[in-house]
Amino acid sequence: MRFKMASQLIKFIVLAIAVHYCSASAHRTPRQAGPGSIFTVGNGEQCLGSDRTTGGVCLSRNQCNTQGGKAIGFCGVFATCCSLNACDVRTNTKVAMFINPPLNKESSGLECSYNVEINNNNVCQMRIDFETFNLAPPTTVDPVENVTQRPGYTCRNDIFQITNLQANSEFFPALCGDNNGQHLYVRVNASTNSRSIRLNFKIADRNTQPNLPQATWKIKVTQLECFNTLGKYRDGILEAITSSLPSTPLTSTADRDEYLIAPPGCLQYYPDRSGAFESFNYNRGAGPYIANLAYATCFKRTPDVCGIKFTSASFEMAYRSDENLYLDTDCQINPVTQGAAQSEDYLFIPEAETADGLRGSKFCGGSASNQIIASTPPGPLYVHFNSDNLVTDDIPEAGYRFNYNVLNNCYLRVSNF
Structure with a gap:
């Protein structure tokens, strides 16, 4: 009797793992995707058409037709590469x-x-x-x-x-x-x-x-x-069974998506530890950026991260006057004393300090041009872009592009970064 129960338990565990693995494979994101399986049945992943250059999405033929797509090749045996x-x-x-x-x-x-x-x-x-x-x-x-x-x-x-x-x-x-x-x-x-x-x-x-x-x-x-409570409860038995096994093929879709989930309030999110970002319509430095924008670009902060370094590749924004440093109150006017309309375009970088020792939060004009800037806020890592609905002749609004690296040692002077 005990042998029979043990045998049934083993079969149940193998079946549960197989079901969980198949479910995970069907929803694998491109970041974790391995070699394509010939048994693909249409999981929404990217694919290439028969010409090996045109991109599409792997769907069943019925899904492709329902969505108004066009079959441009095959992915696996049972699905079609669909160009929408x-x-x-x-x-x-x-x-x-x-x-x-x-x-x-x-x-x-x-x-x-x-x-x-x-x-x-x-x-x-x-x-x-x-x-x-x-x-x-x-x-x-x-x-x-x-x-x-x-x-x-x-x-x-x-x-x-x-x-x-x-x-x-x-x-x-x-x-x-x-x-x-x-x-x-x-x-x-x-x-x-x-x-x-x-x-x-x-x-x-x-x-x-x-x-x-x-x-x-x-x-x-x-x-x-x-993640949600119901999903975690539902998958609890599988977690108990697979807790001692390698997690890569057996994690839930939410586990794998977690890397890309953006913090609240972020229009853009860069989870990698280094990379580059730029203003909309940066256009290889020709711009111009778009008026009436206000949004946050965020970066992943893990427990070992204390700040972030921005290296300016290009920075050219509007400004109010040639007689200022293009920082903070030079970039945004107090409404009480505003008077005539003046530019209020800026990039907000919290707790920022340049390699030259210049400290501020709002950057406009050319203040961040050719600069290395360290931002070490106590909370989230982000920058905030603001553009008004005003253009002044002969003052360019090309935009910006930065390379970034998260920091795990913020005790060094910014000039050493």
């Missing part, structure tokens, strides 16, 4: 890829929308990666004689906007221009009925504006799962 280059697509896959439809002068002047619905109730964020993003640049009005100030650069021709369909309380800026490699986060929450987002492109007519550049995009949307 049509408009008005609706999907709920773990990873979705949206590619612009063929655009020419005859087909421009269109509106293209993609609806992404949450994959399951554990999804708490969606990360939108702009693998390719080239739209018409932001513009301002033509200059008027004897008038030195104009409205800021905004998206007036091509416009990309994200809408959180059921919870429209969050503000997502309208974007345009060159944003290759950029990304942003959108919060969703099944418990508050925030279950989907819409990505919307409005493309200007090239017949009437033939000088505008061709619009192209390739957008990846990854649904990220957060």
Whole structure:
């Protein structure tokens, strides 16, 4: 009897591990993805078409047809590599890829929308990666004689906007221009009925504006799962069984997504210990950045991290006067004494100190140009960008690009970093 019970227990453990492993493999993110299996059945991961250059998403043929996609190859035996280059697509896959439809002068002047619905109730964020993003640049009005100030650069021709369909309380800026490699986060929450987002492109007519550049995009949307009490309770028996086994193939989707989950309030999030970030429409230093933006770019703070170092590759923002240091109150005016409209564009870096010993928090003009800046705040690691709706003639608004490295020793002087 004991032998029979032990045998049944072993079978149960093997079956539970197999089920858990299969579930984990079906939702593996690109970061953890191993070699593709020939038994892939359509898990929403990225794939290449038959030409080995065109990207798509691995889906069942039925899913591809339902979402208005086009089969461009195979992934495994049972799935197709699906190119979602049509408009008005609706999907709920773990990873979705949206590619612009063929655009020419005859087909421009269109509106293209993609609806992404949450994959399951554990999804708490969606990360939108702009693998390719080239739209018409932001513009301002033509200059008027004897008038030195104009409205800021905004998206007036091509416009990309994200809408959180059921919870429209969050503000997502309208974007345009060159944003290759950029990304942003959108919060969703099944418990508050925030279950989907819409990505919307409005493309200007090239017949009437033939000088505008061709619009192209390739957008990846990854649904990220957060831990929840119910899920942990449900998986408790599997955790007990597999607690002594290697965790890589047996962790839950939420375990693997945790690395990419952004802190609250962050439009952008960089979890790696080093990398680079830049303003929207940085455009290889040509800019200009977009008016009326206010958002936080955040970085991962692990227990061993005490701060972050920023190395300026380029920094060129608006300023009020040549007779200041372009720091703090030089960048933002007290409303009580503001008077005439003046520039209030700045990049906020908390508890910042440059290699030259200059201390401040708000940087504008060229104050961060060619600088190494250490930020050692007691709390989260982030920068905050603010742009107003004002352009002054002959004062460039090109934007910024920084390399960053998190620090695990903040007792050295910043000049030694």
